[in-house]
Amino acid sequence: MTGLKGALIGCGFFAINQMHGWNDVEGAEIVAICDRDPERLKLVGDQFGIERRYSNAEAMFADGGFDFVDIATTVQSHRALVEMAARNKVPAICQKPFAKTLSDAKAMVEACRAAGVALMVHENFRWQTPIQAVRKALDAGAIGTPFWGRFSFRSGYDVFSGQPYLAEGERFIIEDLGIHTLDIARYILGDVSSLTARTKRVNPRIKGEDVATILLDHENGATSVVDVSYATKLSKEPFPETLIELDGSEGTIRLTQGYGLEITNGKGTTVMDVSPKLLSWASRPWHNIQESVFAIEQHWVEQLKRGAEHSTSGADNLKTFALVEAAYDSAARGQTIDVRALL
Ligand code: NAD
Ligand code: 89Y
CATH class of the missing domain: 3.30.360.10 (Dihydrodipicolinate Reductase; domain 2)
Known part of the structure; x- marks a missing residue:
């Protein structure tokens, strides 16, 4: 597979698993990261050797140079970040819970549909x-x-x-x-x-x-x-x-x-x-969840390359x-x- 370049927003507790997963995935790599907390940005940037670091997601999208974005923030920012990805015509993965309300979730699915970009919810279980x-x-x-x-x-x-x-x-x-x-x-x-x-x-x-x-x-x-x-x-x-x-x-x-x-x-x-x-x-007991993070990321890459619907697409996750x-x-x-x- 030729490699897809990804950017990750949100370098918190669970993003460490997502970054490890991306290291193992065939056909994709993370080239830029973003967090508004400078300590988390440094910690994840240093641990995974990522040079391009941003405290502001708009600035990261403006610089571009990536094929998809992986949103690993908590729910409060999901709608704004998914809509930002749609405006920039960048396919997006969004952590669960997808949104604060079902009407927000529907708006996020519609924004990506109208922009013609793939949207997958990181519903890994x-x-x-x-x-x-x-x-x-x-x-x-x-x-x-x-x-x-x-x-x-x-x-x-x-x-x-x-x-x-x-x-x-x-x-x-x-x-x-x-x-x-x-x-x-x-x-x-x-x-x-x-x-x-x-x-x-x-x-x-x-x-x-x-x-x-x-x-x-x-x-x-x-x-x-x-x-x-x-x-x-x-x-x-x-x-x-x-x-x-x-x-x-x-x-x-x-x-x-x-x-x-x-x-x-x-x-x-x-x-x-x-x-x-x-x-x-x-590490145990998290290994069950951790393996599924790798699996869903690999699925993201494969379906994106085929142009096919993801198992946990935004539309599926509404249900x-x-x-x-x-x-x-x-x-x-x-x-x-x-x-x-x-x-
Ligand atoms: P966290 O608070 O540790 O990390 C979130 C990070 O995002 C923080 O470092 C914060 O500074 C950053 N952030 C928030 N808004 C931002 C913005 N607009 N721009 C840039 N950075 C921003 O949270 P966490 O525990 O890592 O959880 C993140 C998400 O992962 C949650 O939605 C949680 O439910 C989910 N999660 C999923 C699983 C799973 O198995 N799928 C497991 C645990 C957590
Ligand atoms: O946030 C939760 C999740 O998605 O999986 C387990 C968890 O970390 C705690 O309930």
Whole structure:
């Protein structure tokens, strides 16, 4: 592949993973970085040997010399930066959560569509090796037609030390983590027509909800439960594993803690180890997420070069983001929400 040149905006906590990922990706390299915090700019610039450094994104776009931009800032700046990329006709990757509101997200998709540039949301959890293994088993017909599912992420891991802003927002777990779990539910069982949610805050030191239970009606008739918690103290901490249960017409799939995939059908039961790779720069327990960062970046490059739609394009992600909005609305009003009416 001839190399694409990229620029990264936002040199914070998670951008380190994205920069390592770009080092491993075939067919792309990061040639410029931007952060309004000079310390983060220096730290990432020095660690990854990037000479072109900017404190202002407009100035970086004005200088140009890159084929895409990777936006790794927190949500507050996503709309302005994606629209800046569109104005400059530069394809963009935007971290999750895509936007502050669904109407912002729709405007961002429209800006990139009108500019004729690709837009992908860095919704990486569906790219995790164990999630891909579940999808592959389903596609191979291992359990026939799935009619029920559970997508569960229950943890007591301290995410606030690395990401202190997570303790400060009015919204927490659905917007930050549940967004991934909802995306996995869509990826595995298809789009959602309606949803009912309940939330709780257990940890008194944070502002938002840290527990959510969401019932999804999928368009194909399947029912699933997405349950997420950062208030669950277990004997063996599962962070950051998503556990999955699927019941189908011909059998069952269980993705169990420790990355085991158990498939039961007419042929009996098979158990496989679907652990993620520990990449050279990765560290446990984050390696599952870290490997998926590399995978989604490689996917970005391949689809961009082909001119093909990305798995988690902006347009696709509207359907995941709508589930986030619907879940907060349902929990606030105690009602079932018609998701299709939001799109
Ligand atoms: P962070 O606060 O550590 O880093 C954000 C950086 O962006 C900061 O250094 C800040 O100075 C910079 N910044 C903000 N606005 C800017 C602007 N307009 N111009 C230039 N620089 C700007 O945040 P983080 O923990 O790295 O999270 C970043 C994003 O990544 C969040 O949206 C978070 O939800 C997401 N995230 C995703 C995953 C995942 O698996 N996909 C995991 C963790 C975090
Ligand atoms: O920000 C979150 C994410 O996207 O994955 C895990 C996380 O870092 C903490 O919940």
